[in-house]
Amino acid sequence: MTGFSFTLNATDGRARTGVIQTPRGEIRTPAFMPVGTAATVKAMLPESVRATGADILLGNTYHLMLRPGAERIARLGGLHRFMNWDRPILTDSGGFQVMSLAELRKLTEEGVTFASHVDGSRHFLSPETSMEIQRLLGSDIVMAFDECPALPATHERQAEAMRLSMRWAQRSRDAFGDRPGHALFGIMQGGVERDLREESAEALRRIGFDGYAIGGLAVGEGQEAMFGVLDYATDLLPEDQPRYLMGVGKPDDIVGAVQRGVDMMDCVLPSRSGRTGQAWTRRGQVNIKNARHADDPRPLDEHCTCPACTGYSRAYLHHVFRAGEMISGMLLTWHNLHYYQEIMQGMRDAIAGGTLDAWVATFHAQRAEGDIPPL
Structure with a gap:
C-alpha cells in the first residue's frame, strides 16, 4: 500500500501543479473537491x-455523525463503500458546522457541547x-478540529x-496517532489579521501535519480581503505539502486563489x-429561470461537453426548472461541476506550460462578455 505523498510538478509565478498520492488514487492539483455533505453530492450519482x-x-463529519451515525457507517464498511465512491475522500472536522448550524452550543477548552439541528439531541465534539x-x-484526509469564529x-x-x-490542533495530532495511508491536515486561523495568521502558521508547522488548510476565509469578508490574506x-x-483553502468558492475566487499558491x-x-436554476458558464452566470430562455433552442454553452x-x-432546461422536475437539478449540477473541473484542468495545463497569465486573461475576458444575446 502506498502512503500519502505530495509531488510538485511545475510552478508558474506562485501557482503550482502537482499530484497528491493516496492509497485510493491520485489527486491532481490544483484540485476542486465537490461537497458530498451527507454522503452524496446532491442530484449526482458518484x-x-x-x-x-x-x-x-x-x-461532513457533523452531518454524518448526526445521521446516519459514524458507528453505523463503520459497520457498513466505511464511507467509501457506503456511498459507492472508491476514490479519496476528505472529511472536515465538524467544527465549522457546529459553530454555524448547531443550536445552543457551549464552548469550553475541552470541546463543544451542542444540540443537533436535526432533532435537538445533545452531542459533544472535541x-x-x-x-x-x-x-x-475511514476518510483519506482528516481535518484537525478547530473553532472558526x-x-x-x-x-x-x-x-x-x-x-x-492551535491547542486543539496539537490534541488532534496526538489523537490521530499513526495511520499509514491516511493524512491529517492542520488549519490556519486568524481572520484577516496578519500577525495572527503568522502565529497560527508557526504553531502548525511546529506540530507538523501532512498538509495545511487556510480556514476562516470565505465567511463574508469579501474577495478583496480574502485575496489580501492569501497574498x-x-x-x-x-x-x-498541500495547501487547502476551505469553502471557496466562485470561479474567479478559485482562479485568484490558485494564482496565490493554493492547491485544493x-x-x-x-x-x-444547480438546484436553484443557476448555471456557471465561461461567459458568467446564467439564470435559467428567466423568461428569455423559454424559446431558446441553443445549449447553455456551445463549447461545453457535459x-x-x-x-x-x-x-428545455427552463421548462423543467419551472415545472419543478428533478432532472433540472441533475442537469444543471452536472454542468456546473463539469465547468468547475474544466477550470481546474485548464489551470493545471497552463501552469505546466508556463502560460497561466494568458489563460487567466482569457478567462476574465470571456466572463466580461456576459451571456450570449437573447434570440
Whole structure:
C-alpha cells in the first residue's frame, strides 16, 4: 500500500501543479473537491461526479455523525463503500458546522457541547471525538478540529479563537496517532489579521501535519480581503505539502486563489446553484429561470461537453426548472461541476506550460462578455 505523498510538478509565478498520492488514487492539483455533505453530492450519482473530472470528494463529519451515525457507517464498511465512491475522500472536522448550524452550543477548552439541528439531541465534539468519528468514517484526509469564529470579530476574539484552535490542533495530532495511508491536515486561523495568521502558521508547522488548510476565509469578508490574506498566507506554509483553502468558492475566487499558491478547494456553490436554476458558464452566470430562455433552442454553452449542453436546449432546461422536475437539478449540477473541473484542468495545463497569465486573461475576458444575446 502506498502512503500519502505530495509531488510538485511545475510552478508558474506562485501557482503550482502537482499530484497528491493516496492509497485510493491520485489527486491532481490544483484540485476542486465537490461537497458530498451527507454522503452524496446532491442530484449526482458518484460515477457522474467522477465523469466530471473530480478526483476527490468532501464529506461532513457533523452531518454524518448526526445521521446516519459514524458507528453505523463503520459497520457498513466505511464511507467509501457506503456511498459507492472508491476514490479519496476528505472529511472536515465538524467544527465549522457546529459553530454555524448547531443550536445552543457551549464552548469550553475541552470541546463543544451542542444540540443537533436535526432533532435537538445533545452531542459533544472535541479534537479527540472528531478524530475518532473521522477514523470510523475511514476518510483519506482528516481535518484537525478547530473553532472558526464568525466575521467580523475583534482582534482579541480572533486571537482567542486561533489560540484555542492551535491547542486543539496539537490534541488532534496526538489523537490521530499513526495511520499509514491516511493524512491529517492542520488549519490556519486568524481572520484577516496578519500577525495572527503568522502565529497560527508557526504553531502548525511546529506540530507538523501532512498538509495545511487556510480556514476562516470565505465567511463574508469579501474577495478583496480574502485575496489580501492569501497574498501572504500561502507563503507561511511549507512548500512541499498541500495547501487547502476551505469553502471557496466562485470561479474567479478559485482562479485568484490558485494564482496565490493554493492547491485544493471545496465549495457547495456549483451543486447548490444547480438546484436553484443557476448555471456557471465561461461567459458568467446564467439564470435559467428567466423568461428569455423559454424559446431558446441553443445549449447553455456551445463549447461545453457535459450532458446538459450536448443533449438539451436552454428552452428545455427552463421548462423543467419551472415545472419543478428533478432532472433540472441533475442537469444543471452536472454542468456546473463539469465547468468547475474544466477550470481546474485548464489551470493545471497552463501552469505546466508556463502560460497561466494568458489563460487567466482569457478567462476574465470571456466572463466580461456576459451571456450570449437573447434570440
